[in-house]
Amino acid sequence: MYDVAIIGSGPAGVSAAINLKIHNKKIIWFGNADLSKKAEKAELIQNYPGLNEVTGKQFVWALKNHVDQMGLTVTEELVTGVYDMGEYFGLMAKDNTYEAKAVILCLGVEEIKTVKGEENFVGRGVSYCATCDGFLYKGKKIGVLCTDKRYEYEIEYLCSLADTAYVMPIYKGVNVTAPNAKIIMQMPKEVKGGLKLNALIFKDSQIEVDGLFVLKGAISPATLMRGLNVEEGHVVVDRSCKTNIKGVFAAGDCTGRPYQYAKAIGEGNVAAHAVIEYLAKK
Amino acid sequence: MYDVAIIGSGPAGVSAAINLKIHNKKIIWFGNADLSKKAEKAELIQNYPGLNEVTGKQFVWALKNHVDQMGLTVTEELVTGVYDMGEYFGLMAKDNTYEAKAVILCLGVEEIKTVKGEENFVGRGVSYCATCDGFLYKGKKIGVLCTDKRYEYEIEYLCSLADTAYVMPIYKGVNVTAPNAKIIMQMPKEVKGGLKLNALIFKDSQIEVDGLFVLKGAISPATLMRGLNVEEGHVVVDRSCKTNIKGVFAAGDCTGRPYQYAKAIGEGNVAAHAVIEYLAKK
Numbered sequence: 001m002y003d004v005a006i007i008g009s010g011p012a013g014v015s016a017a018i019n020l021k022i023h024n025k026k027i028i029w030f031g032n033a034d035l036s037k038k039a040e041k042a043e044l045i046q047n048y049p050g051l052n053e054v055t056g057k058q059f060v061w062a063l064k065n066h067v068d069q070m071g072l073t074v075t076e077e078l079v080t081g082v083y084d085m086g087e088y089f090g091l092m093a094k095d096n097t098y099e100a101k102a103v104i105l106c107l108g109v110e111e112i113k114t115v116k117g118e119e120n121f122v123g124r125g126v127s128y129c130a131t132c133d134g135f136l137y138k139g140k141k142i143g144v145l146c147t148d149k150r151y152e153y154e155i156e157y158l159c160s161l162a163d164t165a166y167v168m169p170i171y172k173g174v175n176v177t178a179p180n181a182k183i184i185m186q187m188p189k190e191v192k193g194g195l196k197l198n199a200l201i202f203k204d205s206q207i208e209v210d211g212l213f214v215l216k217g218a219i220s221p222a223t224l225m226r227g228l229n230v231e232e233g234h235v236v237v238d239r240s241c242k243t244n245i246k247g248v249f250a251a252g253d254c255t256g257r258p259y260q261y262a263k264a265i266g267e268g269n270v271a272a273h274a275v276i277e278y279l280a281k282k
Numbered sequence: 283m284y285d286v287a288i289i290g291s292g293p294a295g296v297s298a299a300i301n302l303k304i305h306n307k308k309i310i311w312f313g314n315a316d317l318s319k320k321a322e323k324a325e326l327i328q329n330y331p332g333l334n335e336v337t338g339k340q341f342v343w344a345l346k347n348h349v350d351q352m353g354l355t356v357t358e359e360l361v362t363g364v365y366d367m368g369e370y371f372g373l374m375a376k377d378n379t380y381e382a383k384a385v386i387l388c389l390g391v392e393e394i395k396t397v398k399g400e401e402n403f404v405g406r407g408v409s410y411c412a413t414c415d416g417f418l419y420k421g422k423k424i425g426v427l428c429t430d431k432r433y434e435y436e437i438e439y440l441c442s443l444a445d446t447a448y449v450m451p452i453y454k455g456v457n458v459t460a461p462n463a464k465i466i467m468q469m470p471k472e473v474k475g476g477l478k479l480n481a482l483i484f485k486d487s488q489i490e491v492d493g494l495f496v497l498k499g500a501i502s503p504a505t506l507m508r509g510l511n512v513e514e515g516h517v518v519v520d521r522s523c524k525t526n527i528k529g530v531f532a533a534g535d536c537t538g539r540p541y542q543y544a545k546a547i548g549e550g551n552v553a554a555h556a557v558i559e560y561l562a563k564k
Binding site: 011014015018019022046047048049050052059062063069237238239256257258260262264267268269270273 | 293296297300304328331333341344345347348351538542544545546547548549550555
């Protein structure tokens with residue numbers, strides 16, 4: 001049982017992890033070992049006080065250096081579900097489950113908007129994990145929505161199982177070699193079905209499918225955790241970064257604008273201190 | 283007329299100033315050219331992401347460097363009052379008055395607690411400015427509460443005017459040479475009076491005075507601005523750092539715990555962006 005699970009390794013997650021480590025909390029930190037691919041792409045950062053005129057790469061390098069010096073490690077697994085078990089939380093990742101007394105969500109902003117209807121079919125045709133659910137679609141027709149070239153190996157894996165895969169890539173330089181992959185350069189505007197999802201609805205057409213895989217770096221907050229108060233895609237938090245669920249905190253871009261490194265780092269700090277207080281009272 | 287007045291040059295003020303400068307706002311920034319004497323005293327900072335294991339001096343140096351590179355300057359005047367003039371705010375400093383469309387309060391935490399009754403006698407015996415009000419107490423008896431050796435020259439000045447000055451220093455190495463200065467190593471627990479203040483109440487005694495000067499680096503928020511919503515010494519703000527007064531924002535330690543550099547810098551950023559939005563709508 002971990003004291004705290006931090007989901008996300010952007011600036012908010014870094015700040016939370018550093019503070020919890022200093023306070024000797026037993027943490028598990030999910031994200032990328034590279035911390036933030038997105039921050040790395042920033043051309044020039046002028047408004048992170050103390051590090052003037054650094055590139056995104058230099059900024060992330062400074063964070064990485066800090067994290068390494070403290071002996072923090074990132075667990076590279078995508079958490080696909082967080083469940084409130086009463087006294088603790090259960091976290092579902094690709095191949096493992098984890099337990100923690102408190103959770104800090106540092107999910108960033110969603111790379112793509114949720115498709116209309118998507119949330120209603122989670123576990124009933126919509127999946128975020130090829131490894132977990134791929135076998136359910138052997139010989140079937142599936143849609144695959146993918147946000148990053150990094151996940152192409154998962155597309156290939158799904159194609160090796162499915163009869164036909166309708167691949168909708170939201171990135172450049174698509175290179176899927178499976179003969180049963182049909183590339184569609186359009187996003188579905190809606191998904192429909194009855195007890196299970198059965199169709200992808202496009203602007204002028206629709207495709208019948210048995211399932212939809214959404215391959216992205218982050219799960220939308222509302223999908224990740226049932227009952228979490230989310231407004232316009234942002235996790236609703238109070239001034240101490242508490243969400244509506246006791247023991248669940250959120251920090252950084254996922255809590256809303258301004259989307260700024262300084263704001264994210266400030267909130268990561270605030271959330272960590274709120275968690276420390278929460279654990280002390282428990 | 284300035285777009286924004288920032289009061290305070292600690293980490294929150296630095297962050298706000300940097301962001302407003304990038305957005306080409308016309309700002310006046312009150313504080314110390316050294317930014318933060320308090321932060322300078324930190325032995326070791328481990329939890330400001332990107333700058334690991336720096337001393338307080340190194341941290342402030344990094345902020346100073348950033349501020350200098352952006353061409354920002356700090357106006358070294360203590361603001362003693364902020365007045366809501368409807369369409370703008372009037373700011374009273376030692377020798378000057380200023381006008382700004384919006385105000386960001388980055389006041390830090392009070393160095394000393396307000397003495398019971400102090401707020402009731404502001405302008406009726408209680409003063410925060412020796413230069414402004416000293417002449418009112420020629421040949422009279424005054425109390426002088428002082429938080430820092432830096433202000434000793436003001437004590438000497440007050441002694442040159444008053445009949446007797448009861449000096450209550452809250453710092454070490456007191457060196458006041460005026461013969462009419464009486465050093466009291468105790469804080470008054472209350473001030474009393476009728477239309478005007480007339481007595482300092484101590485635990486076991488009381489002293490009759492005509493006035494009390496409080497010499498400190500920052501004015502308490504409630505004293506600085508009438509009508510500002512303050513709870514337990516902290517300015518009440520919402521998630522975008524707005525106070526209850528339209529056009530007035532607050533950031534950093536003055537808005538409450540945790541008292542952390544990262545939190546202050548995050549809030550300075552958030553307040554600056556809220557001000558930019560406020561000015562755009564105006």
